Amino acid sequence: MTATDTTTGVDADRAEAEGSGLSPWSALVGVPHVDVAPHRAPIVTDIALPGSKSYTNRALLCAAMADGRSTLTGLLRSDDSYWCVESLRRLGAAVTMDGTTAIIDGLGRRRPHPEARLYIGSAGTTARFLPGLLAAGGPGRFTLDASRQMRGRPLAPLLLALRQLGGDITCPGTEDAPPLEIEGVSLLGGPVRMSGAVSSQFISGVLMAGPMALNGVHVLITDHVVQKDYVAMTLDMMETFGAIVEADDDLAEMRVEPGGYRPADVALEADASTATYFLALAAVTGGRVTVTNVGTATRQPDLRFIDILERMGCRVTREPAAVTVEGPPEGRLTGGLDVDMRPLSDATLTLAAIAPFADGPVAIHNVAHIRKHESDRIGVMCAALSTLGVPVDERTDGMTVHPARPSHGVMETHDDHRVAMALAVLGVAGAGVRLLEPGCVSKTCPPFFTLLAGLGVGVAGASGG
Structure with missing residues (x-):
């Protein structure tokens, strides 16, 4: 990996100086828009999708903190994973990339570069997982900075918990948000009480630091854990890398x-959130899509999107390592649903994108927290649907989407990968769509539009320097 990739022309140093989330692994840099054409024929394909972002960054960090060599295969090459890898290299870990395989010579507690300045772009998982690992490791004073977007996403619950465990972490800019200054050998560990209602990533950030803290950690949840599956994914990955963990069934108490x-050595499965867009294409075109590298054996909660598609009239075939969705004829989906999307909130926009093609309203509830993700996802999606002629009722915690035939539109993506990919699905099933600043898909799926074109969908403008 070099500072400048000849395909994209993104200079990592310049991206950091400008507070950008772009990286040398970005796609569509300098491309102002992409046109996605409507597609009337059933989409039929077997497809292997890029690796899971959630598993990729967990595995990268655990491997870098292990004392020895690890090999990760099926790694997601995206903006978020680039900046995670780059941060680990700046700390002194040796990371060799060959396509989607990474060989990592881990650091253990050593910190060869004790004054390292780290930049994580817009990688939310890295922002939440790395501070505790730095505070619990060897001596040093580390600076962790992020993109303009990430600086606007406070880390207060995480920082409060780490400080209660002894972590010396200060915020010289915005309170409780990057940039952070972190003192090594400051995290003593021990018991800590946390709310689990805001973000599972805050809990994971404390847990991942536990094996390196002097006294380990004992996390007591004071209410409930939102999206418990992601905490379970963290514990699984930690155990894969030799950590000793205990947890009750409700994840209310973890040691x-x-x-x-x-x-x-870890083989990473496909990203289930990315899979939702391709499975949704089967649903709205009356086609058949098999995702060959993620199945029911996964911990990723977004794969439960197939249960919703089944309720909407799709035929679903489940296997441990693969899933198939067959849409109803001509994409005539069943509506009249009321869905709690909290457990799989990253799939909210996928459901909203196919809801207009159902024969009754689709109500989405319990996802107020996605207003504070890369964009206000509820507000942005409701505005987009309205612009395309789809009646939608916006609520604080979700929306109700009514049946309609969407018109063509020119749509802002709001630097949000999930907005871009969901609207692309809507455009395929509707009258097409022009997406502005489409490169935001690089956060989790840089080849998204290339994969879409490979299915026979008309995609124009997806090239640039």
């Missing part, structure tokens, strides 16, 4: 013993 991480 992590001190002792560090051991190297491991």
Whole structure:
């Protein structure tokens, strides 16, 4: 990986100086828009999709904190994973990339560059997982900065918990948000009480630091854990890298013993959130799509999107490592649904994008927190649907989308990968769509539009320097 990639022309140093989330792994840099054409024929394909962002960044960080060599295959090459890798290199870890395979010579508790300045772009998982690992590791004073977008997403619950465990973490700019200054060997560990109602990533950030803290960590949840699956994914990955963990069934009490991480070789599965867009294409075109590299054995909650598609009249075939969705003839979906999307909130916009093609309203509830993601996803999606002629009722915690035949539109993506990909699906099933600043898909799926074109969908403008 070099500072400048000849395909994209993105200079990492310049991106950092400008507070950008772009990276040398970005796609569509300098491309002002992409046109997605309507597609009337059934989409039929077997497809392997890029690796899971959630698993990729968890595995990268555990491997870098292990004392020895790990090999990760199926890694997601995206903006978020680029900046995670780059931060680990700046700390002194040796990371060799070959396509989607990473060989990592981990650091254990060593910090060869004790004054490292780290930049994580817009990588939310890295922002929440790395501070505790820095505070619990070897001596040093580290600076962790992020993109303009990420600086606007406070980390208060995480920082409060880490400070209660002894972590010396200060915020010289915005309170409780990057940039952060972190003192190594400051995280003593021990018991800590946390709310789980805001973000599971805050809990994961404390847990991942546990094996390296002097006294481990004992996390007590004071209310409930939102999206418990992601915490379970964290615990699974930690155990894969040799951590000793205990947790009750509700994840209300979790213990992590001190002792560090051991190297491991890990094959990463596809990203279930990315899979929702391709499975949705089967639903709205009356086609059949098989995703060949993620199935019911996964911990990723967004794969439960197939349960919703089944309720909407699709035929679903489930296997441990693959899933198939067959849409009803001509994409005539069943509506009249009321769906709690909290457990799989990243799939909210996918459901909203196919809801106009149902024969009755689709009500989405319990996702107020997605207003504070890369964009106000509820507000943005409701505005987009209205612009395209789809009646929609906006609520604080969701929306109700009514049946309609969407018109063509020119749509802002709001620097939000999920907005861009969801609206692309809507355009395929509707009258087409022009998406402005489409490169935001690089956060989780840089080849998205290339994959879409490979299915026979008309995609124009997806090239640039």
